[in-house]
Amino acid sequence: MEKxxxxxxxxxxxxKEPRADFLNAKVDGVWKSxxxxxxxxxxxxxxxxxLDMGISAGxxxxxxxxxxxxxxxxxxxxxxVDLAVQLxxxxxxxxYPNTGNxxxxxxxxxxxxxxxxxSNKDLCDKAKQVSANIPSLKGIYTFDEIEGCTHWTKxxxxxxxxxxxxxxxISSKITENDVATIxxxxxxxxxxxxxxxxxxxxxxxxxxxxxxxxxxxxVERRVLSFLPLNHIFEKMCTYTFLFYNYSIxxxxxMDTIGANMKEVKPSIFTAVPRLLxxxxxxxxxxxxxxxxxxxxIFFWSIKVAEEFEIDGxxxxxxxxxxxxxxxxxxxxxxxxxxxxxxxxxxxxxxxxRLAKIFTAANIVILEGYGLTETxxxxxxxxxxxxxxxxxxxxxxxxxxxxxxxxxxxxxxxGPNVMVGYYKNPxxxxxxxxxxxxxTGDIGEFDKDSFLKITDRKKEIFKTSGGKYVxxxxxxxxxxxxxFIEQMMVVGAGMKFTAALIVPSYxxxxxxxxxxxxxxxxxxxLLKDARVxxxxxxxxxNYNPEFNHVEQVKKIALLPDEWSIESGELTPxxxxxxxxxxxxxxxxxxxxxxxxxxxxxxxxx
Numbered sequence: 001m002e003k004x005x006x007x008x009x010x011x012x013x014x015x016k017e018p019r020a021d022f023l024n025a026k027v028d029g030v031w032k033s034x035x036x037x038x039x040x041x042x043x044x045x046x047x048x049x050x051l052d053m054g055i056s057a058g059x060x061x062x063x064x065x066x067x068x069x070x071x072x073x074x075x076x077x078x079x080x081v082d083l084a085v086q087l088x089x090x091x092x093x094x095x096y097p098n099t100g101n102x103x104x105x106x107x108x109x110x111x112x113x114x115x116x117x118x119s120n121k122d123l124c125d126k127a128k129q130v131s132a133n134i135p136s137l138k139g140i141y142t143f144d145e146i147e148g149c150t151h152w153t154k155x156x157x158x159x160x161x162x163x164x165x166x167x168x169x170i171s172s173k174i175t176e177n178d179v180a181t182i183x184x185x186x187x188x189x190x191x192x193x194x195x196x197x198x199x200x201x202x203x204x205x206x207x208x209x210x211x212x213x214x215x216x217x218x219v220e221r222r223v224l225s226f227l228p229l230n231h232i233f234e235k236m237c238t239y240t241f242l243f244y245n246y247s248i249x250x251x252x253x254m255d256t257i258g259a260n261m262k263e264v265k266p267s268i269f270t271a272v273p274r275l276l277x278x279x280x281x282x283x284x285x286x287x288x289x290x291x292x293x294x295x296x297i298f299f300w301s302i303k304v305a306e307e308f309e310i311d312g313x314x315x316x317x318x319x320x321x322x323x324x325x326x327x328x329x330x331x332x333x334x335x336x337x338x339x340x341x342x343x344x345x346x347x348x349x350x351x352x353r354l355a356k357i358f359t360a361a362n363i364v365i366l367e368g369y370g371l372t373e374t375x376x377x378x379x380x381x382x383x384x385x386x387x388x389x390x391x392x393x394x395x396x397x398x399x400x401x402x403x404x405x406x407x408x409x410x411x412x413x414g415p416n417v418m419v420g421y422y423k424n425p426x427x428x429x430x431x432x433x434x435x436x437x438x439t440g441d442i443g444e445f446d447k448d449s450f451l452k453i454t455d456r457k458k459e460i461f462k463t464s465g466g467k468y469v470x471x472x473x474x475x476x477x478x479x480x481x482x483f484i485e486q487m488m489v490v491g492a493g494m495k496f497t498a499a500l501i502v503p504s505y506x507x508x509x510x511x512x513x514x515x516x517x518x519x520x521x522x523x524x525l526l527k528d529a530r531v532x533x534x535x536x537x538x539x540x541n542y543n544p545e546f547n548h549v550e551q552v553k554k555i556a557l558l559p560d561e562w563s564i565e566s567g568e569l570t571p572x573x574x575x576x577x578x579x580x581x582x583x584x585x586x587x588x589x590x591x592x593x594x595x596x597x598x599x600x601x602x603x604x
Contacts, residue, residue: 004203004207004243005175005176005199005200005203006086006171006174006175006176006178006180006199006203007083007086007180007199007202007203007206007239008083008086008087008171010239010242010243011040011043011083013243013245014036014040014242014245015036015040017036017245018035018036018037019035019036019245019247020033020035021033021035021247021249022034022035022036022038022039022247022248023039023076023079023080023247023248023250024076024247024248024249024250024264025075025076025249025250025252026250026252026260031249031263034076039076039079039080042080042084042156043080043083043084043087044084044087044159044163044167045155045156045157045158045159046080046081046084046152046155046156047084047085047087047088047167048157048159048160048163048167049155049156049157050068050084050085050088050090050115050155051088051166051167051170053115053138054066055068055085055088055090055114055115056088056089056090056170057088057089057090057170057173057174057178060089060178062091062179062182062196062419062422063423065089065090065091065179066088066090066091066114067090067091067092067093067111067112067113067114067182068081068085068090068091068092068093068113068114068115068116068117069093069094069095069107069108069111069113069115069116069117070082070092070093070094070095070116070117070118070230071094071095071096071097071099071104071116071117071118071119071123071126071127072097072117072118072119072120072123072143072229073097073119073228073229073250073253074225074226074227074228074229074234074250074251075119075143075250076250077117077119077143077152078094078229079229079238079242079248081117082094082181086174086180086199087167087170087171088170089170089171089173089174089178091111091179091180091181091182092180092181092182093107093108093111093113093181093182093184093194094181094183094229094230094235095107095184095230096228096230096231096571097119097123097228098564098565098571101126101129101130103184103191103192104126104127104130105130105133105134106191106192107184107192107194108130108134108136108137109133109134109135109136110194110422110423111182111194111422112136113134113136113137114136114137114138114139115137115138115139115140115141116137116139116140116141117140117141117142117143117152118140118141118142118143119142119143119144120142120143120144120146121142121144121146121149123142124140124142124146124149127140128140141154141155174199175199176198176199176200176203177198177199177200178198178199179196179197179198179419180197180198180199180201180202181197181202181235182194182195182196182197182422183195183197183230183231183232183235183372185372193421193422193424193427194421194422194423194424195232195372195373195418195421195422196418196419196420196421196422197232197375197418197419198419200415201375201415201416201417201418201419202232202235202236202239202375202416203239204375204399204414204415204416205236205374205375205376205377205397205416206236206237206239206240206243207240207243208377208397208398208399208400209236209237209240209377209380209397210240210243210244211398212366212380212382212383212387213240213244213268214244215382215383215384215387216267216268216341216342216364216383217341218267218268218341219267219339219341220247220265220266220267220339221244221245221246221247221267222246222247222249222264222265222266222267222339223241223246223247223248223249223266223267223268223269224249224250224251224257224260224261224264224266224269225238225248225249225250225251225269225270226250226251226254226257226260226269226271227270227271227272227572228571228572231347231372231571231572232372232375232376233270233346233347233370233376233572234270236375236376236377237270237344249264249266254275257275258279258282258335258336261335261336261337261340262335262336262337263337264337265337265338265339266337266339266340267339267340267341268340268341268342268343268344269340269343269344270343270344270345270346271343271344271345272345272346272347272348272572272573273345273347273348273349273350273351273354273573274348274569274573275573276343276345276350276354276358276365277351277354277485279336280354280357280358281504281506283332284482284506284507285506287299287302288506288510297327297328298328300324301324301327301328301329302357304317304320304321304324304360305324305329305356305357305360305361306353306356306357307356308321308356308357308359308360309356309390310359310385310388310389310390311385321360324360325361325362328361329360329361329362332361332363333361333362333363336363340363341362341363341364341383342363342364342365342366342383343358343363343364343365343366344366344368344380345365345366345367345368346367346368346369346370346376346377347572347573347574348572348573348574349367349453349472349476350365350367351476351479351480352390352391352476352480353480355367355390356390364383364388365381366380366381366382366383366388366394367380367381367392367393367394368380368381368393368394369393369394369441369451369453370416371439372418373417373418373431373437373439374400374412374414374416374417374418374437374439375416375417375418376416377397377400377416378393378396378397378400378402378410378412378416378439378451379393379394379395379396379397379400379402379450379451380393380394380395380397381393381394381395382394382395389446389448389450391452392446392450392451392452393450393451393452393453394450394451395449395450395451396449396451397416399414399415399416400412400413400414400416401413401414402451403436404443404444404445405438407442407457408442408443408444408454408457409438409439409440409441409442409457410439410441410442410443410451410453411433411436411437411438411439412436412437412439413435413436413437417432417435417437418437420432440456440457440458441453441455441456441457442454442455442456442457442460442470453472454470454472454473455470455471455472455473456472459471459472459577461491461492461493462492462493463491463492463493463494463495463496463497463549464493464494464495465495465549467549468549469489469491469497469549469550470550471488471489471490473546474489474497474499474546474550474552475487475488475489475499477542477545477546478499478538478539478542478552481538481542482504482507483503483504483507483508483511483534483535483538484501484502484503484504484535484538485502485503485504485505485561486501486502486561486562486575487499487500487501487502488500488575488577488580489552490581490588490591494592495592496549496553496554497549497550497551497552497553498552498553498554498555498556498588498591498592499539499552499554499555499556500555500556500558500580500584500587500588501535501555501556501557501558502557502558502560502561502562503522503526503531503535503557505522508525508531511534512525512531515530517530517531521559522559522560523559526557526558526559531557532557535555535557536555539552539555554591554592555591556584556587556588556590556591558584558587562575562580567579567583568580568583
């Protein structure tokens with residue numbers, strides 16, 4: 001592969017190996033494919049239009065260069081806009097489709113965005129509603145054809161004779177150190193921050209990740225994309241696929257991922273642990289429907305998978321694994337297309353139990369770690385067994401340095417580290433010191449240099465007795481129970497540690513049936529003394545693995561699952577602890593105002 005220094009350099013390699021199904025999406029229920037030639041023509045025509053509209057690199061400073069906004073879910077148009085903007089020397093400012101009007105306005109004003117591309121009518125309406133308050137905004141273009149909105153194809157015209165010369169002159173001046181994008185983090189608290197990333201930042205990550213991609217025995221160079229493209233994890237992985245000339249298929253929605261996988265038959269895809277949990281829940285639902293010997297074989301295979309180890313097992317275990325694979329796991333693989341070799345996980349911690357189950361089924365889980373500010377990968381587990389270890393986020397990515405500060409914080413340095421936060425030098429100075437980025441995460445290396453994340457620095461709290469509690473390890477461990485769907489440990493400034501728990505109703509329902517407990521509404525069910533006793537026993541079984549101050553003394557069972565839509569989770573599935581704390585203040589207060597007996601009762 002020729003040496004690339006800018007993200008749009010991927011186009012040269014693609015032109016040498018054109019694909020008929022380069023970018024793909026469903027249109028009116030039917031897959032529509034864009035060939036490499038079609039995509040490149042659209043990129044150049046859009047780039048020409050932007051140049052004719054006056055979009056440019058300006059004075060080459062981040063503040064002086066023009067900005068283009070993009071609010072859309074993943075689809076071919078997203079990438080076409082991204083690459084066209086890069087060719088002009090301007091900077092892309094992408095936003096989550098579910099971003100609220102207030103945040104859209106704040107971001108577009110701060111970035112002084114000149115034009116915005118949106119996918120559908122709802123987003124066009126949002127952009128129009130805030131447009132009057134954005135002095136820099138000159139126009140809004142839509143990907144869908146919508147009455148009263150300007151369709152983006154209005155910008156497409158045959159290339160003029162002088163375009164190629166103009167484009168070459170501009171692109172030749174764009175260097176690896178020029179800014180490619182400003183990505184606003186969703187954040188678990190506070191106002192989003194604009195992370196300024198250069199071509200070099202993202203490209204260094206993409207190429208190092210590509211070296212690891214080559215370890216995987218890919219059947220077809222085909223991926224299914226469904227995570228938000230404005231999240232740096234999906235964007236960086238996308239550019240890895242672009243440089244290695246994969247065909248990219250975009251899922252219709254989060255609800256159609258299963259059906260789309262069967263159609264596309266991808267070899268690899270990226271995901272967040274929450275999605276993996278949902279996939280496994282569906283597997284368990286199907287397993288619960290089985291009867292007789294089939295049911296026994298299914299649950300036996302789950303136990304076999306839970307015992308899986310990377311470093312080798314006994315011959316007897318390998319025999320059991322082969323039997324379970326033939327009878328059960330092969331059906332799981334077929335349900336997601338039959339070709340998936342690996343799933344790359346990011347954004348939050350993956351329960352070890354879940355990673356073992358999928359890996360045992362020959363769907364290798366490659367969990368990694370990073371932040372938007374690090375483009376994003378700092379470390380990742382490899383496909384090769386020597387580079388994988390459960391309970392860790394893998395070895396460091398090539399050219400990335402990490403050191404552990406005296407207080408346990410992970411500090412990162414390398415070509416992947418951001419320029420800084422847009423128009424916020426004070427905040428940049430808080431997290432950057434001598435080229436080292438302070439991640440805010442607490443971690444450690446094992447004896448073989450695998451990185452392990454133990455908690456978020458800002459999430460560690462003190463009890464009223466002055467003792468520190470790290471909530472994440474407690475939550476991750478207890479969520480290994482199939483009965484616990486979600487969990488958040490609380491107790492800052494309090495006498496003891498407590499927790500909010502959302503039960504896994506998929507597993508709780510058959511348990512209730514076995515114990516003759518009517519499965520009515522969730523709220524009523526959680527008042528049943530036998531259900532309360534079940535969850536108390538689960539917590540009690542895990543508590544001895546933690547020191548006295550970390551042990552969960554009381555819990556509150558909650559009827560409703562936390563979600564992105566209801567506001568408790570970020571777009572990538574992380575808990576918004578502040579939001580959850582405020583929303584369930586009454587439940588938390590009740591845990592601490594009730595008298596604590598020798599056997600604390602559970603709160604509902």
